[in-house]
Amino acid sequence: MRSHLILLLAVLPGLAVAQRQQSSASGAASITTADVRRRINIIADDSMLGRATPSPQLDAVAAYVAGEFRRFGLKPGGDSGTYLQHYPLEVLRFDPESAAIQIAGPAPGTWRSGQDVLLVDGQPPAGTVTASAVVVTGSAQTSDTLDSSAVTGKVVFLAYGPGVNAVASKVLPLRPLAVILVAGFPDSIWQTLPGHKVSERVRNPSEGGGVTTPAVFVVRSATAGALFSQGGVNPDSLRAWGDRSLSAHPLAGVSLRLDVHEQLLQHASAPNTIGILEGSDPVLKKEYVLFTAHMDHIGTPAAGEGCVASGADSICNGADDDGSGTVAVIELAQAFASARGRPKRSLVFMTVSGEERGLWGSAYFADHPTVPLADVVADLNSDMVGRNSKDTVAVIGREHSNLGTTLDSVAAAHRELNIKPVGDLWPQEGLYFRSDHYNFARKGVPILFFTTGLHPDYHKVSDSADKIDAEKEARFARLVYHLGLAVANASQRPQWNPKSYKQIVGAEN
Ligand SMILES: [Zn+2]
CATH class of the missing domain: 3.40.630.10 (Zn peptidases)
Structure with a gap:
């Protein structure tokens, strides 16, 4: 005090x-x-x-x-x-049909944008980028073990649910490449999320020196489940943050290739x-x-x-x-x-x-x-x-x-x-x-x-x-x-x- x-x-x-x-x-x-x-x-x-x-x-x-x-x-x-x-x-045109996330590792696969995964917010990395993946969960430690070496430049999986804002506010300043929210949405909600259609997006080219908003994707729990079990993370531990501190678990041997292509439509201010x-x-x-x-x-x-x-x-x-x-x-x-x-x-x-x-x-x-x-x-x-x-x-x-x-x-x-x-x-x-x-x-x-x-x-x-x-x-x-x-x-x-x-x-x- x-x-x-x-x-x-x-x-x-x-x-x-x-x-x-x-x-x-x-x-x-x-x-x-x-x-x-x-x-x-x-x-x-x-x-x-x-x-x-x-x-x-x-x-x-x-x-x-x-x-x-x-x-x-x-x-x-x-x-x-x-x-x-x-x-x-910059005003950009995003076409979900041309975007995908390729997973390499023990449970390889392709998540198609618009079907398996949706880009709902933030700024996707341009072109094709490959990164390792970590899962952020609640932990029994007394203080957060999250630091930039665990998160920066990586794809971070977070469970979507109550408290996700507070968790994201700790993760986002550490500048992950992207955040993928794992959500158990029913189809009726899934259909209403942004990211299904060709859309115009506004990008801030100055962002980077300031607070970055990395790409935020949503993936269904069922789709991501195999990846977590192969990576040795119990999917149930994802939501266990409550008031607890946070820790990052690398998904061993897993890398994700993000393929997001956008076209510049016009400059604005x-x-x-x-x-x-x-x-x-x-x-x-x-x-x-x-x-x-x-x-x-x-x-x-x-x-x-x-x-x-x-x-x-x-x-x-x-x-x-x-x-x-x-x-x-x-x-x-x-x-x-x-x-x-x-x-x-x-x-x-x-x-x-x-x-x-x-x-x-x-x-x-x-x-x-x-x-x-x-x-x-x-x-x-x-x-x-x-x-x-x-x-x-x-x-x-x-x-x-x-x-x-x-x-x-x-x-x-x-x-x-x-x-x-x-x-x-x-x-x-x-x-x-x-x-x-x-x-x-x-x-x-x-x-x-x-x-x-x-x-x-x-x-x-x-x-x-x-x-x-x-x-x-x-x-x-x-x-x-x-x-x-x-x-x-x-x-x-x-x-x-x-x-x-x-x-x-x-x-x-
Ligand atoms: Zn507001």
Whole structure:
């Protein structure tokens, strides 16, 4: 357990400054329920078609945010004097008929794409690639024995089922060549999975330096069974992870040849929108507090991002995910820009895209930052912040730096907001790895990730604007305003918990 004493000492000077700077706190009043409601209705309107990456509607939202940043008087923080940073994408045509997985070893065979195996997500390796195979299972060890030597560049088999997200969030950062989910789906479900037909896919050629989303295939349990028994892995052990740690079992003598051919149809791009408010202190203004959210969502079924129609409704509006965070960032920009007096450090407001496809926009910014990343002292990320209980927000990553302690002090000083920051309510979901802050954390930027959490409308057509609690979201945004002010005015920049730094940043560098 960490020492509260040391953390408090690091935080106190910042709070003293924040209390002296009464004038800057005046900005919070500009964040209103009516404003939040109005902007959610714009961003999550049906005309935005769910803001898939890339799409003209995503570009329209990026232009709307840029227009607001200009109106508030922010400095452009994008490419060549604009508010937009574009990253390149490729649209590819995938033909399942020409794809297959060849298995060499004790139980040789061919899994035909579209019949035996489906490519459901991620980025397949181009052309023909051969790799060895490992199975990741639960283990009786006290800690995970997974490491990059066991997983990187290999084909990893995982059982599909409850808890698979948390397991995948540990496996994917280790960069396997591909993940094959072993699933016992009945035919009725199998037929509804993506990957049966010729389809267009969007690829991010910059991916690789950032968080990669390797190809994710699904194979039927019955098809994969022989392979496991020949490799000496009991198929029943696959699902036995529960709360247990993970270990990787190589399938001895087995190699898999992936044959995936795609054709480049066209080049495209997607935007991040970036505005900067310069700080007031001649020295500290060279440091930045970053506020982020993602403006993209999963579009319509045609976008191939997982939106499924329900009756006549085929638009996944993404009002909460992450229209709500996008609105929070706009509200924060307006609040800071309209306040009397500016904080000492500079502030960067950024709405990214491609989050739903694999944190693409934030990864691109982290690799091509328009302000020096070493001078970004914190990222405060909001993803899904407009739902659930009236008076709480979950704060992910609060244990990894003293930002969590700063937040508690700020919340205690602003009890009138009636927003209680609580810890991760969904630890099995691996949320720390599932939004844009992760791309900054892994590069050494302390982060807090705010979310009011999952709900039954998550990634459904029913995540619509009428369900957003705009009054709560306004109070939440005011809390982030006061936190941002405290961080921007503190004499010291936020400090990592050293153990967390080693785990999260040390693993990358
Ligand atoms: Zn989402």
